[in-house]
Amino acid sequence: MKYLHLIWASLARHKARTFFTLLSVVAAFLLFGLLDSVNGAFSQAGHSVRDAHRLITTSKMGLTFTLPLSLYSQIRAVPGVEAVTHMSWFGGYYRDPKNFFSNFAVASNYFDLYPEFKLPPAELRAYEDTRMGAVVGAALARRFHWTVGDEIPLKASIFPQKSGSGTWTFDLVGIYRDSTHKGQENQMFFHWKYFDEAAAFGNGRVGWYVEQIAHPSQSARIARAIDALSANSGHETLTQTSSAFAADMVSQFADIGLIVRSIMGAVFFTLILLTGNTMTQAVRERIPELGILKTLGFSNRGVLSLVLAESVMVLLLGGVAGMALAAAAVSLIQAKYGASVPMLPVGVSEWLRSVGLMALIGLAVGALPARRGMRLRVVDALAGR
């Protein structure tokens, strides 16, 4: 630490160069922060602790196929299943098809199985008592400026009402929050009963079942037992853990991981070359100075660590600034667009990972110039050779 001012002085020696190098590092880590946040949002979908306790049963033929309600009591009787609920994709939109969001008709006990959706008790009671009641996430409410008490008309893209009307009206009775997964605050839930009574078709059927199980270790056995209920029937099911289900969904949109990895590969390769070149230049210019340091009694290893520390310092300064920018950008985007943009806030683990990367890249690009500094012979160095 006592050599900090020495490192600082060598960085300040060529201010423009240090500035531009920092700028490249900032750009690289800004990108890293943003892409990591997107990647995290996709790969983390369905990985909360609670998800380990949840199974999802869909039709084996695909998600667009519905299941009969009669399975409900059968699944509840399967040993190991603590509770069962069901959801149906409604596919309604608000005013314009562009205003797309997820809306589901759910069983009355839905919120018992999803305790992470925090709904004030009074609003939960109001929801239970209102036939046409609906509950929306906080992000969704912000997006459309909805408040409790509003009447929300949704246009049905799939299910018209028996009356022939294509518009369904809901009473907004509650707004829930999910503090750990902001992405979950973008949904709307209402009573399946209301849906079932009024829909022109699809009655007596549900989209999929969600089971709560006591021990994640039993998930495979329970899943098999549930699927056995409908084996060889016209509605065979596929039961999987909530995270496997989410991973399946994501992988169908795109190989997000591959895209992110390729971009980051290109970025970091360029960054290493760029900072490496700067460090080589910086050390080459300072050879006489390094010679003086050695004359003053700095050991070879001392010089080595000075140069390494300098390059790690550049990476850390620029990297932390870039990550801070990324964190600010992510929270800005989330504040503006809500959870419709799949991004995770930059958290502790992202920071740790990025700082690790900074240190690693700093050491890598500093290695060659530092070795050169270490091997300098004082005579040659002072002569500027």
Next chain:
Amino acid sequence: MRKASLVLTMLCAAAICVALGWLPWWLIGAAVAAFAAWLAATRAGRRTGAIIAAGMVSLPQRLGGASVVVVGIAGVVGVLVALLAMAKGFESTLHATGSDDTAIVLRSGSLTEVNSVLDQSSVTQISDEPQVMRDARGQPIASPELLIAVSLARKGSGLAANAALRGVGPQVWALRRNVKIIAGRRFRTGLRELIVGKNAAGEFAHTSIGSRLDLGGQPWKVVGEFDSGDAHDSELWADTNVVGTTFHRGSDVSSVTVRLGSPKQFDAFKAALASDPRLKVEAHTTRAYYAGQAKGLTKLIRILGSIVAGIMGVGAAAGALNSMYAAVSARTREIATLRALGFRGGPVVASVMVETMLLALAGGVAGAGAAWLLFNNYTASTMGANFSEVVFQFRVTAQLLGSGLRWALVIGFLGGLFPALRAARMQVTEGLREL
């Protein structure tokens, strides 16, 4: 005074950046040609040419810095072109699927086929509209279609993915004349046989001719493979009625696609359907329908691509600035000597700029070339609007390569300008003292 000239320089720089970004290529080419002619034809030009050549000769001594410029810009251009090629490929696959003289009819309110339901009597009424073209035997060229998203195993990974199973009517061959059977034969009406699109055949397991596929709890025989050159290549086709019975849909279908007498008749067709009180349907030209499906995703990819490339561009420009400042300082003696001999700042600026632009161009070509080599016709898939996979190929077009090169030139211009100006303003005495 200095401030004013700085502002002026900035404005000029911004103007040239915009010009590089937007001007048609032939104008940029003409400007380059004019510059080359000036270099060759006039005395001042030849002097400038000599200095540019002198700079180029010393380039090998500065390989590290030069490679930073080239690789940095290549990275930006490569990522940009690859992402835009993805958007382009998806867009052109869906655009190719639609035409102006075919129309798709969905239940009103439905945005996609998978959400739409039409009953048998609606199908008959729609097909009987006078705008629908008829074949030699007087039958309307209309295909009642039932689209179902079925779960299939992906080749290789074995993971489940949704594929579109499309039940098509007997007139489909007259409706979609671009569809060619490339192997096997057509399915037979009334049998559980299906044909697979060539992209679906590449994507999903058990889709080769002769294999058996279990769909809707029933065994289906794959009897042929077809090529339509559009989004239908990701689908599996079978007889509508057979699909309907297998999936317990009765005689309901998702949509009716019809061939119109001419594109001009669409408005009349749409109006006729809208005014019929028995029908609750909406007609779209297939071009509008498929283009609408492409819009969201392509816009998203384009915006993301520009943001990513923009951020990388800032980094690359900073790297180029560093390298070119270093290049100028390595040439300090040379430049100061030239100035002492009476050369003015202009040729020096030209020398640094030409070098940077050439390096940038090399980077742009390398990046665009790498994107083309790696990603042209690269096959990818995404979840389409019908809740099933749409397979498409990345398309690296000449236009995309061009816009990649524009980015390279703009970054190179910014990276070279300030070092060049510093070189031009260098004090002769200070520069010579560097000796």
